[in-house]
Amino acid sequence: MKKIFFLLLIAIFLLSACNHSFNKKVDTNSNNNSEEKIEMNKKIDNLKLNVKIDNFNFTAKLENNVAVRDLINLLKEKPIIIDMQDYSGFEKVGSLGQSIASDDKKITSQKGDIFLYNSRDIVIFYGTNTWNYTKIASIDDVGDLEKAMNNKNVRVEFLLIK
Structure with missing residues (x-):
C-alpha cells in the first residue's frame, strides 16, 4: 500500500510539473503594445x-x-x-x-x-x-x-x- 501511495504521489508531482510548463502563457500583446508605443514615439518626434x-x-x-x-x-x-x-x-x-x-x-x-x-x-x-x-x-x-x-x-x- 505504501508503494502504491508513493508511486501515486510521484505521478501527481510529475503531472503537475508538466502541466505548469505547458500552460505557461506568453503575453505577446504587451510586446506588441510596446512596439506600437515606440513606433508612435518615433512618429511624434518627426512631426511638427x-x-x-x-x-x-x-x-x-x-x-x-x-x-x-x-x-x-x-x-x-x-x-x-x-x-x-x-x-x-x-x-x-x-x-x-x-x-x-x-x-x-x-x-x-x-x-x-x-x-x-x-x-x-x-x-x-x-x-x-x-x-x-x-x-x-x-x-x-x-x-x-x-x-x-x-x-x-x-x-x-x-x-x-x-
Missing part, C-alpha cells in the same frame, strides 16, 4: 505642428503624451480650425469641439506654449500662468506671437507637418 493665427504662421514642437496622440489622430483626418477668445491678456482659449485624453499637471506656462485644458479646450499662451494643463506643444519662434494675438479674438488653424 503648423499653427496659423490669422495671417501669421508658426511651427511648434509636439510633446509626447496621450493628448498629443489623440490630437494627431484628429489631425490625420483634416486640419483643426478653432476660434479663440482672449482671456486676461495673456492667453487665447478655444474649444476643440470634442474631448480627448488628458494628463493634467500643475505647470507654469511660457510664451508660445500650447496646452489642453479640461480635455476639450486648446490654450495658446503669449504670457505666463500657472494652472493644471496637459502640454501639447511649444511654438519654435515666438517673435511675432504677441503681434498675432493682438488682444483680439483670433482664428487658429492647426495642421500636421511631416
